[in-house]
Every structure is written in structure tokens, then in C-alpha cells.
Amino acid sequence: MKSKNISETIPRPDGMAKATGRALYIADLPQGDADGRTQDGGVPVGPSVGLGTNQLVGRFYRSPHPRGRITARRYPQVPDGYTIVDATHVPGKNQIPMAASRDLPCFADEEVRYIGQIVAIVVGPDPQVVDELVDGIEIDVEARPVCLNMEESIALKGGAIHGTDNVFCRVDLDRGDVDAAFAHAATVAEGVYDTGFQEQFYMEGQGLITWRDGDRVGVRGSMQCPYYVNHAVTHVLGLPHDGVRVIQDTVGGAFGGKEDYPEIMGAPMAVASWVTGQPVKMLMDRVEDMAFTSKRHPSRCTYRSAWDAQGHLLAMDVLIDIDGGAYESYTKIVLMRAVFTCLGVYNVPAFRIRGRGLATNTVPSGAFRGFGAPQSLFGLEMHMEEAARTLGVESLELKKKLFLQKGDSTITEGTFRDTIILDELVAEAERLSQYSQKRAQYPTGGMRGIGMSFIIHGCGFTGDGEQKIIKGEVALEKDEAGHVEILCAAVDFGQGPQTTFRKVVAAVLGKEPEEIGFRYPDTDRVPDSGPTVASRTMMVVGYLIQKAAEDLRDHWKEGEFQRVEQKYSMPPGMAWDQEKLLGDCYATYGWGINVCEVETDPVTWETKVVGAWGIYDVGKAVDQRVVDGQIQGGMSQSLGYGAMEKLEIDHSGRFRQITMSDYMVPTSLDFPRTEASTVDNPYPYGPFGAKGMGEMVHDAGHAAYAAAVEQAVGKPCPCIPLVPETLLNIMEEHR
Amino acid sequence: MTVKLTVNGEERQVEVKDGTRRLLDVIREDLGLTGAKEGCGEGECGACSVLLNGQLVNSCLVPIAQADGSRVLTPEGLAQTPEGQVLAEAFTECHGAQCGFCTPGMMMASAALLYRNSQPNEQEIREGLSGNICRCTGYDMIIDAVLMAAQKGRGLWG
Ligand code: FES
Ligand code: FES
Numbered sequence: 021m022k023s024k025n026i027s028e029t030i031p032r033p034d035g036m037a038k039a040t041g042r043a044l045y046i047a048d049l050p051q052g053d054a055d056g057r058t059q060d061g062g063v064p065v066g067p068s069v070g071l072g073t074n075q076l077v078g079r080f081y082r083s084p085h086p087r088g089r090i091t092a093r094r095y096p097q098v099p100d101g102y103t104i105v106d107a108t109h110v111p112g113k114n115q116i117p118m119a120a121s122r123d124l125p126c127f128a129d130e131e132v133r134y135i136g137q138i139v140a141i142v143v144g145p146d147p148q149v150v151d152e153l154v155d156g157i158e159i160d161v162e163a164r165p166v167c168l169n170m171e172e173s174i175a176l177k178g179g180a181i182h183g184t185d186n187v188f189c190r191v192d193l194d195r196g197d198v199d200a201a202f203a204h205a206a207t208v209a210e211g212v213y214d215t216g217f218q219e220q221f222y223m224e225g226q227g228l229i230t231w232r233d234g235d236r237v238g239v240r241g242s243m244q245c246p247y248y249v250n251h252a253v254t255h256v257l258g259l260p261h262d263g264v265r266v267i268q269d270t271v272g273g274a275f276g277g278k279e280d281y282p283e284i285m286g287a288p289m290a291v292a293s294w295v296t297g298q299p300v301k302m303l304m305d306r307v308e309d310m311a312f313t314s315k316r317h318p319s320r321c322t323y324r325s326a327w328d329a330q331g332h333l334l335a336m337d338v339l340i341d342i343d344g345g346a347y348e349s350y351t352k353i354v355l356m357r358a359v360f361t362c363l364g365v366y367n368v369p370a371f372r373i374r375g376r377g378l379a380t381n382t383v384p385s386g387a388f389r390g391f392g393a394p395q396s397l398f399g400l401e402m403h404m405e406e407a408a409r410t411l412g413v414e415s416l417e418l419k420k421k422l423f424l425q426k427g428d429s430t431i432t433e434g435t436f437r438d439t440i441i442l443d444e445l446v447a448e449a450e451r452l453s454q455y456s457q458k459r460a461q462y463p464t465g466g467m468r469g470i471g472m473s474f475i476i477h478g479c480g481f482t483g484d485g486e487q488k489i490i491k492g493e494v495a496l497e498k499d500e501a502g503h504v505e506i507l508c509a510a511v512d513f514g515q516g517p518q519t520t521f522r523k524v525v526a527a528v529l530g531k532e533p534e535e536i537g538f539r540y541p542d543t544d545r546v547p548d549s550g551p552t553v554a555s556r557t558m559m560v561v562g563y564l565i566q567k568a569a570e571d572l573r574d575h576w577k578e579g580e581f582q583r584v585e586q587k588y589s590m591p592p593g594m595a596w597d598q599e600k601l602l603g604d605c606y607a608t609y610g611w612g613i614n615v616c617e618v619e620t621d622p623v624t625w626e627t628k629v630v631g632a633w634g635i636y637d638v639g640k641a642v643d644q645r646v647v648d649g650q651i652q653g654g655m656s657q658s659l660g661y662g663a664m665e666k667l668e669i670d671h672s673g674r675f676r677q678i679t680m681s682d683y684m685v686p687t688s689l690d691f692p693r694t695e696a697s698t699v700d701n702p703y704p705y706g707p708f709g710a711k712g713m714g715e716m717v718h719d720a721g722h723a724a725y726a727a728a729v730e731q732a733v734g735k736p737c738p739c740i741p742l743v744p745e746t747l748l749n750i751m752e753e754h755r
Numbered sequence: 756m757t758v759k760l761t762v763n764g765e766e767r768q769v770e771v772k773d774g775t776r777r778l779l780d781v782i783r784e785d786l787g788l789t790g791a792k793e794g795c796g797e798g799e800c801g802a803c804s805v806l807l808n809g810q811l812v813n814s815c816l817v818p819i820a821q822a823d824g825s826r827v828l829t830p831e832g833l834a835q836t837p838e839g840q841v842l843a844e845a846f847t848e849c850h851g852a853q854c855g856f857c858t859p860g861m862m863m864a865s866a867a868l869l870y871r872n873s874q875p876n877e878q879e880i881r882e883g884l885s886g887n888i889c890r891c892t893g894y895d896m897i898i899d900a901v902l903m904a905a906q907k908g909r910g911l912w913g
Binding site for chain 2: 513688689
């Protein structure tokens with residue numbers, strides 16, 4: 021590489037194909053062309069990979085009933101060439117295997133738990149006929165009362181949906197004598213903090229093609245985790261792992277929303293291809309996508325904190341409930357992250373934390389950038405504002421005294437081993453935003469305010485998950501002419517590994533990034549480097565790639581084909597007990613600060629964001645614009661979450677906002693430019709010092725926003741989104 | 756019915772059964788030009804943007820009968836022009852494209868803006884792109900790209 025500094029930005033290698041319309045997303049793939057071509061991402065195009073002219077259209081028949089035992093199914097007469105496929109056709113197990121659960125069936129069999137649950141898939145050549153067949157299907161259920169939210173879930177409305185108590189999972193942590201601390205406290209602060217559903221709103225809807233090739237099955241399309249799709253399809257079809265081939269096409273955004281859904285959608289499609297022997301294509305339109313794919317878990321956090329007469333924190337007592345929807349799916353691991361993040365950047369001497377994932381009759385909640393952290397950090401940061409008001413001190417001063425330091429214990433009694441640079445981040449945030457000066461200057465309730473929130477985000481899978489569950493592997497291959505290709509399963513859905521991984525290898529080998537090959541993953545070609553989730557791609561997979569490149573460099577043989585491989589191993593000293601949830605819950609942490617400045621209109625209660633800042637410790641930015649792009653895009657999403665993205669359910673558990681005109685996402689006019697900044701703090705086990713960062717940029721912008729609104733309106737704002745009606749209610753309640 | 760269009764400078768004739776078919780479907784399916792994307796199908800996202808007789812439109816809202824006899828510029832056609840090249844390079848350099856799904860539409864909206872106003876300021880760019888949703892970038896680097904294209908393409912935009 022020409023530049024010595026890996027942070028110095030390069031043009032995106034995938035930029036021209038995307039900007040000129042040449043990049044092919046699943047909906048763009050040509051049908052019937054001869055084999056042997058590849059598309060811009062380097063994946064093959066042609067009839068043998070699902071693109072033959074015998075392709076069928078697939079559509080799901082989804083339950084119109086929210087809850088009950090299925091007592092009858094009525095299928096219409098099916099013309100030649102059309103097929104209805106349901107649970108009776110599943111050759112393997114009728115369940116979608118996920119990282120920590122298998123309770124979601126591939127096809128609903130005995131019962132339905134939410135409106136939209138997949139009961140059958142209809143496939144055939146003419147989309148109109150397929151639609152008519154879907155419309156002709158009916159099921160009868162023995163209906164039971166619908167449980168709409170966490171309160172009804174706890175009250176066991178209609179009886180338990182899951183187990184005997186509707187609790188999918190619990191995560192509890194304790195340190196010290198919390199009751200004694202509260203008994204001796206001079207001051208106790210308390211609050212309840214709510215967050216709503218949030219839609220990922222990737223611009224490209226879900227879309228896949230499945231096909232059968234003898235005893236094998238293929239799946240291609242829009243996804244985050246090719247090997248998750250591979251595992252799910254092998255499980256449902258009862259095939260060996262090499263019996264399923266998964267290919268990623270260009271992905272038009274994901275944000276977690278394509279972590280579970282390609283399995284939920286792809287497994288029934290694969291059964292249909294298995295049964296018919298033909299390729300099946302399904303593209304979801306925006307309404308189906310918004311109505312039935314997984315969303316961010318709604319949450320209710322209750323924080324109580326005990327303080328002594330000098331204003332020292334004695335203890336915290338925290339309850340975290342998240343709404344998992346109808347099946348557990350990813351709820352346990354979302355809850356773990358919510359709990360492990362719920363004390364933020366603060367050193368809390370004693371605590372009692374009780375976390376629950378609850379069942380309701382709504383679409384199963386799933387992964388969304390941040391994965392539980394945006395919920396608990398909202399509760400925590402808003403509670404710190406509350407505590408500061410109760411104690412009569414400035415919240416930043418209160419927080420600063422509690423900052424974690426190297427050597428402190430983590431929430432799970434592990435150790436913060438790496439240098440923590442929160443003070444430097446605060447200095448940078450002050451320099452850019454003049455936070456403290458503005459905070460002091462704006463009178464409370466004067467309709468202008470500024471807020472600051474703090475972020476901690478564990479990088480990679482929780483605990484020893486990388487070692488015990490994921491076991492990531494990567495490879496590099498060099499051909500005789502010296503061309504080097506990266507082989508791993510990491511997906512670029514916009515967050516940049518096509519740029520950053522090439523830079524890492526190029527920097528090690530002294531080449532230019534554009535000389536390094538890196539095709540979109542095809543599980544027939546690449547090892548399982550794990551899913552593209554959990555802020556692990558750069559830090560964990562990128563580090564394996566750096567090590568592989570160093571190995572290749574050190575053993576380079578001119579004119580020969582060479583292949584080098586790397587397998588994950590835990591950084592030295594890390595220890596984790598998964599039973600007791602004790603030890604190092606993450607290998608290391610990303611840190612950050614968000615500042616937001618607002619003006620509220622006292623007539624319409626509309627709030628305008630007038631400034632936004634994101635300051636982070638990402639270890640080392642492997643490409644400054646890739647990192648800044650994450651910071652700015654994450655800020656936009658988190659401000660949307662805090663300010664405008666309202667998603668409600670109706671009396672039967674359906675989402676009310678299922679079109680783009682009803683669900684408001686930020687436009688170019690809604691928020692000002694986010695000033696992005698990073699402070700270097702290299703991590704020894706990340707590539708060139710890089711840590712994970714793709715998620716923490718969505719962890720707390722909403723908290724900074726709500727804190728700013730609190731100053732502007734002079735009232736506590738403990739729930740988001742703070743749309744004008746909500747703010748008006750808050751003002752009237754406190755009149 | 757037979758519909759005549761001049762697409763990216765080339766005369767094309769398309770047979771359609773139904774004049775209410777969407778222009779977006781005709782250019783994607785019948786003409787094989789898949790640069791314009793469907794993000795919502797209801798005129799809210801701008802992913803399907805094309806220029807129709809020089810005007811920026813959401814092609815998912817245009818019935819094909821209404822486009823009969825018109826000039827259509829799609830993202831593929833824009834890419835062939837010097838202005839399109841400058842814009843595409845600016846999006847690439849400024850990282851104005853992340854997942855890229857909104858990008859062809861953003862390219863069309865940016866071109867429409869620059870043809871109208873060759874040296875826009877940040878606020879004018881925000882207004883010019885306000886009909887196009889991007890979920891990835893937060894828009895800031897798209898704005899950087901348009902500013903760069905205005906700068907580097909000085910003289911190109913007329
Ligand atoms: S697809 Fe036409 S505006 Fe969204
Ligand atoms: S780059 Fe992904 S939507 Fe704009």
C-alpha cells in the first residue's frame with residue numbers, strides 16, 4: 021500500500037458497480053443465460069445456480085389468526101405445475117435452528133402464535149395463479165385470547181404461550197449487598213424507561229432463490245450469514261453440511277434484519293425446491309417485509325440507584341424486560357447483551373440485575389444493530405440524568421466520577437484488560453460540541469437543550485462463543501501469478517469489509533488493495549468464518565485475515581500456488597464460565613460518546629436536531645471513511661429510533677405501520693450532519709489495532725437526543741420514540 | 756398496445772398488454788435494465804428514480820401509457836455520460852454508497868439537481884435529495900459526493 025497509515029481512506033472497491041447500476045441484487049439476476057459468467061461480486065450466474073428458465077415463483081400462506089391450535093386446513097384444487105408445500109413435506113426437522121434456540125417451526129404445524137406465521141408455501145410458474153392459490157387456502161384454529169405486550173405476557177393472558185410462565189429466558193447478575201446499600205442510602209433515584217419496536221428498514225427487501233441439484237440444494241440472495249442459512253437448510257432437509265450450497269449476492273442493507281430471516285424464509289423455500297426439483301424465487305415487497313420480518317425487541321427497564329450523603333453511588337437495582345414475540349429465536353442472546361451492557365461505562369460497587377425475555381403473540385423479535393445494548397443503555401443513561409436531577413448535580417460530573425478504568429471488574433467479574441480512554445473521548449467531545457458550555461448556558465425548559473450519552477459495546481460473541489460455538493476459519497489463496505484471494509464468509513452489506521479486508525491483506529503483503537481478490541461468499545468455496553454479526557467482522561475475522569496474510573508473506577514462494585489457513589483462538593488470559601455467566605464476557609470493548617443538540621417548538625412539540633456528534637474509540641480505524649460512514653449512518657438510525665420511528669401493534673398483534681408512508685425513517689432533511697471523530701487506542705488482537713464498531717454507533721444516539729429534549733422541555737422523557745404526541749402527553753402529565 | 760420510448764438515447768418499442776403497467780417494470784423486465792430498484796413501490800423512497808423527459812420521477816408511479824413517446828434516462832444511461840462518470844467516481848471516493856441499493860436513485864436525483872443548479876450548497880443538496888431514502892449513510896457522505904461532483908464536474912452540468 022502506498023500509504024503507511026491504514027486509516028487513510030481509499031475509494032470503495034464496490035463503489036463503481038453500485039453507482040452505475042451494474043451491481044446485481046437478487047431481484048436483478050438474469051434468467052436462462054449460459055453458465056460460466058460471474059457478476060460484479062464475483063459469484064456465478066447461470067442456470068446451474070438457480071437461474072434457469074424453469075424458475076418458479078414462491079409465496080407464503082401466512083396465518084391470518086394470531087393464536088390457537090390448528091384444527092383444519094383447506095387447500096384449493098392445484099393446477100398442473102403448481103405445488104403447495106407444508107409441514108408434511110419436511111424431510112428433516114420442522115424447526116429453524118438458531119444460535120440459542122430451535123423453537124420456531126419451519127412451517128406451523130399444530131399451532132399458530134402470531135399473524136403472519138408461515139403455514140405453507142405455494143410455488144408455480146405464474147405469479148398471479150400463485151397468488152390466487154394462496155388466497156384460496158384456509159385454516160381453522162381453536163382461538164385463544166391474544167397476548168399483545170409484556171404486561172399481558174406477565175399476567176399470562178389466555179394462558180402461557182411459552183412454558184408455564186411466558187419467560188423464554190432469564191439473565192440475572194448480582195454483586196455485593198444491594199439491600200443493605202439501599203437501606204443506608206441518603207438518596208434513592210428511580211425510574212422506568214421504555215423503548216418501542218424498531219424496523220431495520222434495509223432498502224432492499226428480503227429475497228432469495230433456492231434450487232435443487234441432484235441430492236444437493238442451493239440458496240442464494242440477500243443475507244448476512246451464509247453458514248447460518250446452510251445450517252438451517254441442512255437441518256430442515258436432513259442433508260449433510262456439504263449437501264447445501266449458499267451464495268451471497270449483493271446485499272442492499274441488513275442491520276441484523278438479514279441474520280435470522282433468510283433462514284426463516286429460505287428453509288421453507290428449500291423444501292419447495294426439494295419437492296418440485298425446480299428453482300424457487302421469492303422477493304418480498306415492502307409491505308410483506310415490514311409486516312412479518314423480525315424487529316428490534318421493545319423493552320422496559322426499571323432502574324433504582326442508591327447514593328450516600330456525599331453523592332457516591334452505592335448500588336443499582338435493575339430490571340430489564342424485553343419482548344421476544346411469539347418464539348424465542350434470538351431473544352436469549354439479545355437479553356444477555358442487554359444485561360451485560362446495562363451498567364454502561366460506570367463502576368457500580370453493588371448491583372442486582374434481573375433480565376427476562378417474554379413471550380407475546382407478535383412477530384418474533386430479532387437482531388438489530390446493537391442487539392439489546394440500545395435498550396439497556398437508554399434505560400441507564402436516562403436514569404443517570406434522573407439521578408443527577410435528584411442529587412442536584414450536573415449529570416456529566418456525576419458520570420465522570422464513575423468512569424471505568426483499566427483493571428476494574430467487568431459486570432461479570434472479568435477484567436478490563438485494555439486501556440480505557442474515556443477522559444480523552446470526553447475532551448474530544450467537548451472540543452467538537454462545546455457540550456458543557458452549552459449545557460450550562462441553556463436554561464432548563466427554555467426549549468433548547470443538549471444531551472450526552474456514553475457507550476460501551478463488547479466486541480464479538482459473548483463469552484467463549486467465538487471459541488466454543490463459532491470456531492471461525494479463514495483462508496488465503498495465492499495463484500502461480502501471485503494473485504491473492506481472501507476466502508471467508510463475511511458479507512459486505514454496506515459496512516465495508518470489501519474495502520477493509522482488502523486493505524489489511526494489501527498492507528501486510530505490500531500490495532495495492534485493488535490487487536486483492538475478495539468475492540462474495542459461496543459456501544462451496546469459503547470456510548466458515550462465522551456470521552456477519554456482533555461487531556466481530558473486522559476485529560475477529562479481520563484479525564484472522566491479517567494473521568493469514570503474515571503467514572503467506574513469511575512463506576511466500578514465487579510462482580507457486582499456496583493456501584494458508586487461520587483458525588480462531590481466544591486471546592490469552594480470557595476466561596469464561598457459561599453456566600455461571602462469570603468471567604470475561606467479551607474479549608474487548610468499543611467505547612463512545614454521542615452528543616445531540618435540539619430545539620423544541622412549544623406549540624407543535626416538534627423537535628429539531630441542530631447538532632449531532634459521535635466520538636469513538638474503535639481501536640484503530642482501518643479506513644477512516646468506512647468508520648465515519650458507520651458513525652454517521654448509525655447516528656441517523658439511532659436518532660430515528662429516538663425521535664420518529666414509531667411502530668405500534670393493533671388489537672390482534674399486527675404492526676400498524678407497514679408502508680413507507682406510515683413508518684417514518686430519516687430523510688436528508690431530518691437531521692444535520694453528524695460530526696464524526698475517533699481517538700486511536702489500538703487493540704493488540706485486532707487487525708492493525710482495530711476493534712468492533714458497526715453496532716455501537718446505534719447504541720445511544722437516542723439517549724443523547726432524549727437527554728437534550730429533557731433539558732429543552734424541562735421534564736423527564738423516559739420513553740422513545742419522542743414523537744410530538746408523546747411529548748405533548750409528557751407536558752400535560754407534568755402540568 | 757405498442758409503446759415507443761427513447762431509452763438512454765436508443766429508440767425502443769415495447770408491447771404491453773396493459774397500459775397501467777409501471778414504467779419501472781418495463782425498464783427492468785422488458786428492457787433488462789435493472790439499475791433502477793424497487794424499494795417501496797409506492798413513490799416514497801426514490802430507489803426507482805429515472806429522468807423522464809429530463810424530469811426526475813419515481814418510475815414505480817408512472818403508468819407506461821403515460822410514458823409513450825418519452826425520453827427515459829436510467830442509471831445505466833447516466834453512467835455512460837461524462838457527468839454520470841464524475842458522479843459515480845465521487846460516490847465511490849466519498850463513500851456515498853454503502854449497501855448501494857439507494858445509490859442508482861441517488862445518482863439520478865443528484866444529476867437532476869446538478870443540471871438545475873450546478874453549484875448547490877449543502878442545504879440545497881439536502882432538499883434536492885429529500886425524496887430519496889438512504890438507510891445506510893445518514894446522507895452526509897452522499898452530500899460530500901454531490902459537492903465533489905459539482906466541483907470536479909465544473910462546466911459539465913451546463
Ligand atoms: S420504489 Fe418507487 S419510490 Fe420507492
Ligand atoms: S447505501 Fe444503503 S440505502 Fe443508501
